[in-house]
Amino acid sequence: MSSIEALIDIDQTESAEIRIDPITGSRSLFSRKFFQKDEVIMDFLAKSVQPTPTYLTVQVGESEHIELFPDCLACANHSCDPNCFFDTTRMQFVCIKDVAEGEEFTFFYPSAEWDMDQPFDCTCGSEECIGLIKGAKYLSVASIRKYRFTDFIQMKLKG
Ligand SMILES: [Zn+2]
Numbered sequence: 589m590s591s592i593e594a595l596i597d598i599d600q601t602e603s604a605e606i607r608i609d610p611i612t613g614s615r616s617l618f619s620r621k622f623f624q625k626d627e628v629i630m631d632f633l634a635k636s637v638q639p640t641p642t643y644l645t646v647q648v649g650e651s652e653h654i655e656l657f658p659d660c661l662a663c664a665n666h667s668c669d670p671n672c673f674f675d676t677t678r679m680q681f682v683c684i685k686d687v688a689e690g691e692e693f694t695f696f697y698p699s700a701e702w703d704m705d706q707p708f709d710c711t712c713g714s715e716e717c718i719g720l721i722k723g724a725k726y727l728s729v730a731s732i733r734k735y736r737f738t739d740f741i742q743m744k745l746k747g
Pocket residue numbers: 667668669710711712713714716717718719
């Protein structure tokens with residue numbers, strides 16, 4: 589078994605699991621144990637670097653979008669009230685609040701995307717929902733103050 593296969597195995601059994609909605613077929617990432625705020629859920633790698641974003645990538649530079657490994661991380665959905673964050677400097681998927689066993693892992697897409705390829709109307713249902721999600725470039729000052737962003741996005745926000 590290669591180390592890459594071993595990594596998938598460990599991450600899917602110990603930290604997280606993919607759940608597939610039987611009706612819509614959409615995938616989500618769920619916690620398999622309790623995590624404390626600031627705890628690292630798993631380290632990740634860039635499986636590839638793409639010049640343009642896709643729904644599977646996270647932005648780390650002007651024309652650098654990494655495809656995440658382990659693959660299951662691509663199933664983490666957006667929420668306007670997220671419990672996780674992709675730290676693309678340390679290359680760690682971390683909790684930004686306590687996460688219960690069996691709870692869905694979510695992150696704020698604009699925390700790692702400047703100008704999104706495929707904007708969408710958010711249906712996260714959170715009281716904090718900001719509606720149309722287009723990327724950090726379009727956020728209000730209040731949202732910029734409220735959320736955590738990757739180093740690349742922070743640099744862009746400073747202009
Ligand atoms: Zn929302």
